[in-house]
Amino acid sequence: MSEAHTPAVLQARGITKTFGHVEALRGADFDVVRGEVVALMGDNGAGKSTLVKVLSGTIQHDGGTILLDGHEVAFQSPVEAREAGIETVYQDLSLADTLDPATNLFLGREIRRAGVLGALGFVDGKAMRARAEEVFTSLNLTITAGHDAVGNLSGGQRQGIAVARAVAWARHVLFLDEPTAALGVRQTRQVLDLIRRVRDTGVSVVLISHSVPEVRSVADRIEVMRLGRRVGAFVTSASTSEDIVSAITGATTDPDMSEVGDE
Amino acid sequence: MSEVVLKLRKLVARPTTTMLLILVAVVVVFAVLAPSSFPTTNNLRGVLSDAAILLVLATGATYVIITAGIDLSVGSVLVFSAVIGAKAMEATGGGGASSILAGLVGSMAAGGAWGLLNGALIAKAHVPPFVATLGSLGAAYGLALVISGGVDVRSVPSGLVEFGNGRVLGIPVLAIVALVVAALFGVVLALTVFGRRTYAIGSNPESARRAGINVDLHLMQVYAIAGLLAGVGGFLSLARYGTTTISGNTQTNMQVITAVVIGGTSLFGGIGWMLGTTIGVFIPIVLANGFIILGVVPYWQYVAVGMVLVVAVIVDQRRRIRQAN
Numbered sequence: 001m002s003e004a005h006t007p008a009v010l011q012a013r014g015i016t017k018t019f020g021h022v023e024a025l026r027g028a029d030f031d032v033v034r035g036e037v038v039a040l041m042g043d044n045g046a047g048k049s050t051l052v053k054v055l056s057g058t059i060q061h062d063g064g065t066i067l068l069d070g071h072e073v074a075f076q077s078p079v080e081a082r083e084a085g086i087e088t089v090y091q092d093l094s095l096a097d098t099l100d101p102a103t104n105l106f107l108g109r110e111i112r113r114a115g116v117l118g119a120l121g122f123v124d125g126k127a128m129r130a131r132a133e134e135v136f137t138s139l140n141l142t143i144t145a146g147h148d149a150v151g152n153l154s155g156g157q158r159q160g161i162a163v164a165r166a167v168a169w170a171r172h173v174l175f176l177d178e179p180t181a182a183l184g185v186r187q188t189r190q191v192l193d194l195i196r197r198v199r200d201t202g203v204s205v206v207l208i209s210h211s212v213p214e215v216r217s218v219a220d221r222i223e224v225m226r227l228g229r230r231v232g233a234f235v236t237s238a239s240t241s242e243d244i245v246s247a248i249t250g251a252t253t254d255p256d257m258s259e260v261g262d263e
Numbered sequence: 264m265s266e267v268v269l270k271l272r273k274l275v276a277r278p279t280t281t282m283l284l285i286l287v288a289v290v291v292v293f294a295v296l297a298p299s300s301f302p303t304t305n306n307l308r309g310v311l312s313d314a315a316i317l318l319v320l321a322t323g324a325t326y327v328i329i330t331a332g333i334d335l336s337v338g339s340v341l342v343f344s345a346v347i348g349a350k351a352m353e354a355t356g357g358g359g360a361s362s363i364l365a366g367l368v369g370s371m372a373a374g375g376a377w378g379l380l381n382g383a384l385i386a387k388a389h390v391p392p393f394v395a396t397l398g399s400l401g402a403a404y405g406l407a408l409v410i411s412g413g414v415d416v417r418s419v420p421s422g423l424v425e426f427g428n429g430r431v432l433g434i435p436v437l438a439i440v441a442l443v444v445a446a447l448f449g450v451v452l453a454l455t456v457f458g459r460r461t462y463a464i465g466s467n468p469e470s471a472r473r474a475g476i477n478v479d480l481h482l483m484q485v486y487a488i489a490g491l492l493a494g495v496g497g498f499l500s501l502a503r504y505g506t507t508t509i510s511g512n513t514q515t516n517m518q519v520i521t522a523v524v525i526g527g528t529s530l531f532g533g534i535g536w537m538l539g540t541t542i543g544v545f546i547p548i549v550l551a552n553g554f555i556i557l558g559v560v561p562y563w564q565y566v567a568v569g570m571v572l573v574v575a576v577i578v579d580q581r582r583r584i585r586q587a588n
Contacts, residue, residue: 079475094473096466098533099459107463108474110456121455 008067009034009204010055010086010173015064017050024050026228027064032173037195037205039215042225043248048208051225052175055206056088057081068172085171091178093162097151101143102132104150105165135168136160139197156187160194167198174198175206180214192218212241226250279527279539281578285571286546293553300556304433310545310552311438316341316503318441318544319496320519321526322448323378323489325540328523329452330465330485331532332385332392336399337493338515340377343407344497345507347373349416358420366423370498371491377403378490382483400516407509419505427502437499442541444495448488449537461485465532521547521568525575534579546571 010032017025025047032038042048053059055066057075066073068084075081078088095104102125111127112118129145136143141160147153150161159179166174176195180188195205195218209215215222216236224232224247232247245251294302320337327334351369355362377399384395429436452458463471464478472478500508526543528535550571551564 078473082475090473092469094467094470096463096470096533098466098529099462103459103463107471108460108476110459112456121451121457123454123456123459125454 007033009069011067012051012055013065013067015051015054015066016062017054017059018062023228025054025061025064028225028228029230030055030223031233032204032206033221034172034204035199035202036220037199037207037218039207039209039219039222040225041209041212041215041222041244041248046225046248047228048225049177050228052088052177052206052208055081055173056086056175058088082169086173086175087166087170088175089162089166089177089179091181093158095150095158095162098149100145101136101147101150101153101161102129102145104161105132105135105145105168107165109169131168132164135164138201139164139167139194141194154187155183156190159183159187159191163191163194163198167201167203170198170203173204173206175208177208178210179207180209180211188214212244215244216241224248279536279542282525282527282539282542282546282571282575285574286542286549289546289549289553293549293556297553297556301553306552306556308430308433308435308438310548312435312503313552314544314548315435315437315441316496316499317515317518317522317548318541319444319492319499320515321522321540321544322445322537323492324519324523325526325528325535325537326448326452326461326485327392327489328465328520328528328530329461329532329535330482331468331530332465332482332485333396333520333530334381334486334489335393335396335516335520336377336381336403337489337496337519338512339400339403339407340374340490340493341497341500341515342507342509342512343377343403343410344370344374344494345501346407346411346416346497346509348494348498348501349419349507350410352420352423353416353418358422360422363420363423366420366501367498370501371494374494374497375487375491377493378487379483381490382486385486386479386482407507411507411509413509415507415509417506419501421505423502424505427499427505437503440499444492445537445541448492452535452537457481457484462533462535465534467533518547521572524579525571527575527579529579530576531579543575 008031012028012030015025015028028047028051030051040048040052050059054061057078057080060076073084075084096107106128111124111131113122113124132145136145139160141164143153143157143160150158163176163179179191183191192214195207199205207215207219219236222234222236222239222244223230224244226248234243300306320341324334324337348366348370352362352366355365381396381399384390385392427437431439452461460471460476460481463476464481468478522543523540524530524543525546526536526539526541528539547564547568550567551561554561554564
């Protein structure tokens with residue numbers, strides 16, 4: 001508990017969450033350092049998704065504390081988390097397929113026209129398209145704001161729009177829930193490049209993934225969960241794939257973390 | 264140059280454009296077959312008058328269907344609102360402007376209340392729109408019969424009927440009212456935050472919710488609009504016919520839905536256009552009018568409208584299959 005010394009932008013300490021008889025989180029810890037890509041790994045049922053849902057405001061935890069920039073927070077909804085600068089790209093992408101990219105980017109946060117028309121609720125389509133174009137260009141995406149319904153675009157492009165939307169609003173942390181699960185090799189590479197570009201803008205990225213090679217290629221650090229707790233935290237460059245796999249499967253436990261695992 | 268071609272191609276691919284071409288073709292065919300009676304000012308006025316009330320209802324239904332919902336109750340709500348409006352005018356007496364205003368307020372309040380009830384059932388009690396509005400369809404019609412004793416209220420002020428059958432610059436007043444309503448709500452749909460969110464909810468309600476949009480409240484507002492406009496339709500119906508037309512609106516809900524779908528609004532939500540709805544209202548009415556003029560057995564209009572409806576849905580489906588690929 002030395003948050004004064006850590007450069008962490010987001011810290012979770014001892015998070016618990018129970019669904020009926022299932023203890024999904026049993027005192028989970030998690031750290032996100034500013035401007036890093038950190039991967040959250042673990043077997044199915046390890047509690048990754050539950051933890052991310054807690055940290056992004058989708059569900060509320062039973063116990064433990066969350067610190068954002070050193071201040072305790074408790075998000076009651078995804079909207080509150082977003083207002084605090086935390087954005088999430090859901091696995092289903094959460095896009096409105098019949099609408100164009102710019103409209104999707106500004107869903108719920110439309111730019112209004114100036115003056116009386118704006119007060120009457122008129123949107124500034126031109127400004128939204130221009131801003132969307134900027135965001136797409138800055139992330140090197142092959143999408144134009146003038147594109148048709150996003151349902152007509154490729155999987156990689158759709159992923160790009162979902163990430164761009166989150167990036168456009170994220171000030172602190174961006175959660176990506178298995179962003180490459182449905183993508184081919186080339187599109188996966190594009191998304192990983194995109195993650196690096198997001199990090200370079202100073203926003204921390206939390207990547208949930210099952211692929212060790214993928215995670216090693218993009219993440220600065222890797223945290224591993226097992227049975228609702230953190231069982232390992234690795235600096236990618238100072239660890240091997242075997243270290244990570246054995247932490248995931250429970251073959252070994254990082255000695256530094258063993259106290260966390262004790263009942 | 265190629266961009267212009269691309270834009271033109273997009274425009275032609277729009278279902279609304281297909282339907283506009285069908286409307287134009289139908290008008291041309293009737294004009295050629297009956298040159299002395301179809302393309303006349305008088306007949307055009309008749310077509311406009313016939314379309315007016317349907318267009319007001321279809322304006323509300325366009326919003327509802329864009330949210331991937333449906334409102335089966337509009338015909339009954341129209342009747343109920345007309346009965347309330349007529350009773351309000353009867354109660355305030357005199358037949359003057361204040362009494363007519365009381366009728367308008369009564370009809371709109373009655374329609375809006377049914378719309379709010381539909382919206383609350385759908386958004387708060389999570390009753391599927393089809394079932395919720397099917398319930399309202401029966402209940403509103405039944406209550407209209409209870410309140411009126413099953414007899415049409417005919418004591419509509421003559422001033423209102425004069426207004427309802429009047430013209431401004433040669434155009435029927437009701438048609439002007441309807442076009443203003445459609446234009447107003449069309450602008451709101453196309454250009455405002457409320458409109459954007461209506462599309463977003465129809466397209467993906469979960470993503471709208473995650474984006475911080477109050478989906479429940481928005482749905483209630485959309486159904487309230489549909490009810491309010493059914494109330495306006497009830498009042499316009501009093502103005503046109505001078506009576507409550509209790510038994511004359513059993514097909515109205517289907518006519519309204521048909522018009523909206525013909526106009527290119529997708530029953531799956533997220534897609535629609537008020538100009539399309541306007542075209543969609545006119546196709547069945549022009550067909551009916553032309554058949555009567557040509558002396559075709561008028562029942563054929565139902566067959567023709569049914570065919571146009573199916574074509575409209577096929578066009579929509581093909582677009583969706585293209586999208587899925």
